[in-house]
Amino acid sequence: xxSTELPVRPAPQVTGGIRDLTARRRAPRGRTHLSLGxxxxxxxxxxxxxxxxxxVWLLPMAWALLTAFKTxxxxxxxxxxFWPPDGLTFDGFSTVWKRGDLPLWMLNSFLISAAxxxxxxxxxxxxxYAFSRTHFAxxxxxxxxxxxxxxxxxxLLIVPWFQQMLSLHLLDTYAAVILPQTVAPVMVFIxxxxxxxxxxxxxxxxxxxxxxxxxxxxxxxxxxxxxxLAAVAIFVFIGAWNNFLWPFVSTSDPALMTxxxxxxxxxxxxxxxxAQSMASAVLAALPLVVVFMFFQRHIVKSVATTxxxxx
Amino acid sequence: MSxxxxxxRTGALSVRRLLPPGLLFALPFLTxxxxxxxxxxxxxxxxxxxDQSLSAHDPSYVGLDNFTEALKDAEMWxxxxxxxxxxxxxxxxxxxxxxxxALLVHTGLPxxxxxxxxxxxxxxxxxxxxxxxxxxxxxxxxxxxxxLLDLLGLDQVAWLSDESxxxxxxxxTTLWWTVGFNFLLYxxxxxxxxxxxxxxxxxxGAGAWxxxxxxxxxxxxxxTMVITVxxxxxxxxxxxxxxxxxxxxxxxxxxxxxxxxxxIGFTGYRLGYASAISYIFFALVILASAAQYTALRRREK
Numbered sequence: 001x002x003s004t005e006l007p008v009r010p011a012p013q014v015t016g017g018i019r020d021l022t023a024r025r026r027a028p029r030g031r032t033h034l035s036l037g038x039x040x041x042x043x044x045x046x047x048x049x050x051x052x053x054x055x056v057w058l059l060p061m062a063w064a065l066l067t068a069f070k071t072x073x074x075x076x077x078x079x080x081x082f083w084p085p086d087g088l089t090f091d092g093f094s095t096v097w098k099r100g101d102l103p104l105w106m107l108n109s110f111l112i113s114a115a116x117x118x119x120x121x122x123x124x125x126x127x128x129y130a131f132s133r134t135h136f137a138x139x140x141x142x143x144x145x146x147x148x149x150x151x152x153x154x155x156l157l158i159v160p161w162f163q164q165m166l167s168l169h170l171l172d173t174y175a176a177v178i179l180p181q182t183v184a185p186v187m188v189f190i191x192x193x194x195x196x197x198x199x200x201x202x203x204x205x206x207x208x209x210x211x212x213x214x215x216x217x218x219x220x221x222x223x224x225x226x227x228x229l230a231a232v233a234i235f236v237f238i239g240a241w242n243n244f245l246w247p248f249v250s251t252s253d254p255a256l257m258t259x260x261x262x263x264x265x266x267x268x269x270x271x272x273x274x275a276q277s278m279a280s281a282v283l284a285a286l287p288l289v290v291v292f293m294f295f296q297r298h299i300v301k302s303v304a305t306t307x308x309x310x311x
Numbered sequence: 312m313s314x315x316x317x318x319x320r321t322g323a324l325s326v327r328r329l330l331p332p333g334l335l336f337a338l339p340f341l342t343x344x345x346x347x348x349x350x351x352x353x354x355x356x357x358x359x360x361x362d363q364s365l366s367a368h369d370p371s372y373v374g375l376d377n378f379t380e381a382l383k384d385a386e387m388w389x390x391x392x393x394x395x396x397x398x399x400x401x402x403x404x405x406x407x408x409x410x411x412x413a414l415l416v417h418t419g420l421p422x423x424x425x426x427x428x429x430x431x432x433x434x435x436x437x438x439x440x441x442x443x444x445x446x447x448x449x450x451x452x453x454x455x456x457x458x459l460l461d462l463l464g465l466d467q468v469a470w471l472s473d474e475s476x477x478x479x480x481x482x483x484t485t486l487w488w489t490v491g492f493n494f495l496l497y498x499x500x501x502x503x504x505x506x507x508x509x510x511x512x513x514x515x516g517a518g519a520w521x522x523x524x525x526x527x528x529x530x531x532x533x534x535t536m537v538i539t540v541x542x543x544x545x546x547x548x549x550x551x552x553x554x555x556x557x558x559x560x561x562x563x564x565x566x567x568x569x570x571x572x573x574x575i576g577f578t579g580y581r582l583g584y585a586s587a588i589s590y591i592f593f594a595l596v597i598l599a600s601a602a603q604y605t606a607l608r609r610r611e612k
């Protein structure tokens with residue numbers, strides 16, 4: 001390959017997403033680095049490979065969607081497994097929705113995840129600030145303890161949490177589901193590192209104007225940290241929305257169940273009705289997938305920054 | 312001090328000394344941390360030394376009996392084995408497939424939005440949805456995969472009820488569900504490889520494959536280590552999808568150790584014994600973390 005062949009292809013459209021992660025080098029790219037040769041065939045090959053993978057990955061969801069629109073009879077007819085002879089129908093969806101528990105579980109999931117997110121982000125940001133910007137006896141040791149606690153798998157604590165909630169008579173309450181999920185040492189660690197990386201000059205100006213710690217934290221550092229707080233919040237929210245084991249153990253009252261717990265209890269209670277089961281799966285999947293479509297860039301960024309847990 | 316304000320002031324001062332502003336900021340977290348992590352950790356350890364049960368009787372101290380029982384418990388070892396086996400089977404494809412996806416998407420082909428949605432969207436599904444969906448996909452006669460096998464003229468597979476297949480089926484579901492997470496981490500890492508490395512390689516006459524082999528992959532080696540470590544730790548904690556897909560069956564052949572803890576504690580009511588097994592599992596996690604930490608350290612030198 002000679003140097004004249006180098007910048008041949010026009011810049012690819014970099015569409016949203018992770019682009020803003022790499023603010024250091026936002027200059028438009030002259031070419032793509034990993035293109036498999038400059039030839040048209042290798043490009044087509046890569047496109048073919050990607051298409052096959054995407055189809056394999058989307059197929060389960062497409063199949064669920066198709067099943068959800070079938071009548072119960074067609075869904076369990078092995079002879080017409082692809083296109084239903086009776087045509088498509090909303091019956092599955094309306095039956096599931098009218099039963100009433102699914103909207104309730106969605107609401108529970110939303111309330112619980114929102115509460116977990118607000119508490120976790122606020123409490124972790126305050127602790128991050130304390131470990132990054134203040135001095136008090138035992139600060140280093142407490143931070144070391146927090147970092148060590150990152151290793152503790154929540155699954156380990158299920159039995160003692162249960163015992164704890166049992167003796168506090170809190171089982172089957174929102175508090176029991178929410179509170180244990182708000183302890184996130186890894187988020188304290190990430191936010192502490194983040195505050196460490198912010199320059200001290202700005203807050204020094206505020207200090208000279210007589211601002212106390214709370215003012216510095218609330219009106220100087222937090223506004224500067226909005227992207228990081230959003231990343232942490234999104235990550236915590238997705239985790240709480242999808243959390244299964246603890247909500248499953250701590251609730252037995254269907255009125256308090258979250259979506260992941262409730263939806264699986266239906267399968268056991270009603271026997272298997274595939275069209276309805278897929279209709280409820282589609283409805284349950286919808287909120288976060290729709291949110292992802294609108295906020296894809298933020299979610300991608302959140303995973304990429306918080307997902308490594310500050311490693 | 313002689314002024315009348317003296318005593319309240321010294322009072323305020325000593326409160327300030329006892330609770331300096333920094334500690335006040337950390338206090339909400341430290342309280343939750345103490346109540347819902349440190350206390351339960353101690354409580355669990357204490358329970359593992361007792362015969363605590365969900366039924367009414369008062370627990371009594373039994374020393375290390377639970378631990379000696381666990382070490383002789385064949386079902387415990389079997390469950391621990393399933394957890395380790397799942398970790399081995401799932402980590403390799405979850406890292407390799409994520410890397411493949413990220414490399415392909417990063418070539419800058421059109422439709423970035425679609426690729427990212429296709430590979431990452433499953434990660435956003437609650438495990439309840441994932442299991443409902445895959446139980447349906449794996450269904451004999453009616454499920455999509457057995458239909459596809461029929462079309463290819465192959466025999467149907469009893470995905471979730473054949474002991475020799477069930478664990479693989481769970482791994483397949485897990486791959487589909489969570490690979491998007493590692494894919495995004497790789498994609499972000501690829502975008503932060505500095506341009507000048509590629510320019511230098513191109514000037515040296517390196518072709519595309521050569522650039523992939525001698526620039527991209529070496530630049531990704533650190534992130535690959537990190538992703539592998541995180542994946543191993545995540546896989547060791549497997550419970551949700553196994554419990555919902557097979558309830559640990561058939562014949563407990565897929566039951567991971569967390570499910571064994573759940574079965575012992577909440578179905579068998581033996582909270583003390585369940586705690587002991589939890590701590591054996593914790594020892595495994597610590598061991599894995601320590602091994603990986605040393606490996607990472609050695610690499611960095």
